[in-house]
Amino acid sequence: MMEEAQYFAPVNQDEHGEVTVELAKSHPGFADPVYRSRRNALARLALDHRRGDPIPVAEYTAEEHEVWRLVSRELAAKHERYAIREFLEAKERLGLPRDRIPQLQEISEMLQPLTGFRYLPAAGLVPLREFYGSLADSYFHSTQYIRHHSVPFYTPEPDVIHEVIGHGNTLASDRFAALYRAAGRAARRVESQEALEFVSKVFWFTLEFGVMAEGSELRAYGAGILSSYGEIEEFRSMNIRPLDLATMGTTQYDITKYQDVLFRAESMDHLEDVAGAFWEECDDDSIDRLSRSTVGR
Numbered sequence: 059m060m061e062e063a064q065y066f067a068p069v070n071q072d073e074h075g076e077v078t079v080e081l082a083k084s085h086p087g088f089a090d091p092v093y094r095s096r097r098n099a100l101a102r103l104a105l106d107h108r109r110g111d112p113i114p115v116a117e118y119t120a121e122e123h124e125v126w127r128l129v130s131r132e133l134a135a136k137h138e139r140y141a142i143r144e145f146l147e148a149k150e151r152l153g154l155p156r157d158r159i160p161q162l163q164e165i166s167e168m169l170q171p172l173t174g175f176r177y178l179p180a181a182g183l184v185p186l187r188e189f190y191g192s193l194a195d196s197y198f199h200s201t202q203y204i205r206h207h208s209v210p211f212y213t214p215e216p217d218v219i220h221e222v223i224g225h226g227n228t229l230a231s232d233r234f235a236a237l238y239r240a241a242g243r244a245a246r247r248v249e250s251q252e253a254l255e256f257v258s259k260v261f262w263f264t265l266e267f268g269v270m271a272e273g274s275e276l277r278a279y280g281a282g283i284l285s286s287y288g289e290i291e292e293f294r295s296m297n298i299r300p301l302d303l304a305t306m307g308t309t310q311y312d313i314t315k316y317q318d319v320l321f322r323a324e325s326m327d328h329l330e331d332v333a334g335a336f337w338e339e340c341d342d343d344s345i346d347r348l349s350r351s352t353v354g355r
């Protein structure tokens with residue numbers, strides 16, 4: 059799940075209960091009425107879902123399963139070259155199907171015995187406090203649609219490939235699951251919108267777009283990089299900065315482009331010592347001090 063409103067197609071419901079996902083004209087599925095009606099149906103499933111109930115089955119077409127097959131095969135090869143060991147081991151442990159799109163219910167049932175995490179279907183943008191707060195209870199809000207089959211390696215919005223291949227594999231790691239939960243507790247603890255956004259930016263620059271030293275190489279652990287066919291080849295040439303809470307929490311980013319500023323953890327221990335400890339302890343006052351420490355830098 060990513061967080062900027064314009065990044066998610068808006069979901070509207072009219073007075074008759076009809077649900078419409080408003081795709082932009084530039085969206086690859088914009089002119090495909092079959093895709094549009096499936097997007098509407100999936101949004102409806104998510105809106106009607108109540109926590110605790112089984113997640114309704116999403117019907118996918120053969121072309122969509124083929125997108126998953128293709129992208130998961132290509133990403134698997136790239137993961138071997140670019141992903142950190144902790145991710146590769148978690149991915150092995152989870153064992154996602156590679157030949158078809160798994161259902162969110164099925165992924166929940168695979169993850170829960172491993173780390174306690176379960177999925178919840180999201181129609182589109184989930185408000186920050188709800189999205190992050192649910193992580194504290196080991197719930198991950200996830201979109202269920204897949205990108206348009208005409209461009210299998212591109213998506214303008216987070217789809218099931220991002221949510222499951224990126225986040226789902228990561229959530230099969232005990233250490234990462236603990237970090238997601240800690241971020242969730244931080245989101246519940248802070249009161250101001252500014253502090254909440256700071257917490258979410260630290261999440262963005264670590265669990266979505268974090269990179270880590272491993273041996274003599276730079277590897278990735280962020281779900282946004284590990285689910286992106288293009289970005290995973292580019293991250294080593296980006297502007298790599300040391301892991302620093304004040305900078306991460308106050309750096310603006312453009313969600314529609316490749317992330318050109320990335321933050322490097324030296325190890326899993328380092329990530330836990332910096333981001334994990336921050337989420338465990340932060341409050342409005344400590345975040346305010348961190349934010350002000352960057353003024354004039």
Ligand SMILES: [Fe+2]
Binds near residue numbers: 059060
């Ligand atoms: Fe995400």
